[in-house]
Amino acid sequence: MKLNKGSNLFILGLVTLLISSCNYKIEKEINSDPISVTDQLRRSVSYNQVKTEVFQSKCISCHGNSGGVNLESYSSTLQNLNGIKKSVLKSKTMPKAPFSALDRRQLEVLTAWIEAGGPEKPIGGGDGEPEPEPTVIEPNFPSIKKHVLEMKCISCHQVGQSAGRIPLVTKEDLLESPMDIVVPGDPDESGIMIVIQPGARKFMPPADSGISPLTEEEKNAIRVWIQNGAP
Numbered sequence: 001m002k003l004n005k006g007s008n009l010f011i012l013g014l015v016t017l018l019i020s021s022c023n024y025k026i027e028k029e030i031n032s033d034p035i036s037v038t039d040q041l042r043r044s045v046s047y048n049q050v051k052t053e054v055f056q057s058k059c060i061s062c063h064g065n066s067g068g069v070n071l072e073s074y075s076s077t078l079q080n081l082n083g084i085k086k087s088v089l090k091s092k093t094m095p096k097a098p099f100s101a102l103d104r105r106q107l108e109v110l111t112a113w114i115e116a117g118g119p120e121k122p123i124g125g126g127d128g129e130p131e132p133e134p135t136v137i138e139p140n141f142p143s144i145k146k147h148v149l150e151m152k153c154i155s156c157h158q159v160g161q162s163a164g165r166i167p168l169v170t171k172e173d174l175l176e177s178p179m180d181i182v183v184p185g186d187p188d189e190s191g192i193m194i195v196i197q198p199g200a201r202k203f204m205p206p207a208d209s210g211i212s213p214l215t216e217e218e219k220n221a222i223r224v225w226i227q228n229g230a231p
């Protein structure tokens with residue numbers, strides 16, 4: 001068969017199109033793939049691993065031990081195993097905004113754990129991961145930002161969000177705000193301390209956000225930091 005240059009190009013184009021549409025199909029299939037986990041992961045996963053890799057970053061801000069669904073202890077988490085399976089893996093109604101959906105690794109760990117029946121220790125033997133260290137919040141800005149502001153405030157208090165007018169992202173945001181968010185040396189005059197007290201006129205985080213109120217430890221770290229002059 002004799003082909004001229006034009007039809008050669010045409011065939012080349014056709015082939016490229018076929019290949020790329022194939023790739024597209026494969027990609028789509030991977031993305032919508034149901035999560036499948038290896039037997040190894042199913043045998044090695046433990047409550048502590050799920051707590052460290054999934055619950056602490058995506059759930060415990062709202063599901064700590066202050067009432068309702070408590071994911072901080074093994075026994076209460078086990079009681080909610082079915083609800084977790086339904087709301088995270090099936091209907092995907094959890095986690096709630098402003099928290100983002102689980103990434104693939106987190107979905108795999110959680111799926112493996114649920115398929116294994118929600119064991120406290122790995123069903124394949126061994127002790128599982130050591131109990132995660134309770135986070136200690138230090139009275140300095142980086143620690144407060146990481147453990148408190150990012151978990152409970154910044155989802156709203158950044159440009160473009162509902163409280164973008166009052167950003168709480170950088171130390172300057174707190175120290176140089178015309179609203180006296182932080183008055184170095186004077187926690188009682190600092191807006192940030194006022195709004196986190198029970199009964200505050202504008203209580204933060206807002207009750208209807210689903211984000212749990214600050215713990216005594218969290219409040220205390222902020223208080224001590226401000227008392228020390230907010231260095």
Ligand code: HEC
Binds near residue numbers: 062086093099
């Ligand atoms: C921003 C807050 C928030 C986050 C983050 C969050 N939840 Fe929830 N969750 C709620 C609220 C509020 C309810 C009760 C009202 C409702 O069901 O809508 C709830 C209800 C539930 C329930 C019981 C109701 C049901 O659907 O069975 C389960 C189980 C649950 N959450 C699991 C999780 C898990 C697991 C995560 C993390 C992957 C998570 N949640 C993250 C706020 C949150």
Ligand code: HEC
Binds near residue numbers: 204206
């Ligand atoms: C769900 C969203 C949301 C979360 C989470 C949230 N805030 Fe707010 N906050 C708001 C909104 C909305 C306002 C009102 C903004 C305005 O007046 O423009 C506000 C106002 C404030 C104010 C000013 C109050 C006044 O007297 O006007 C402070 C201070 C504040 N928030 C601190 C915090 C701190 C600290 C946290 C975390 C512990 C937090 N907020 C978490 C939405 C949120």
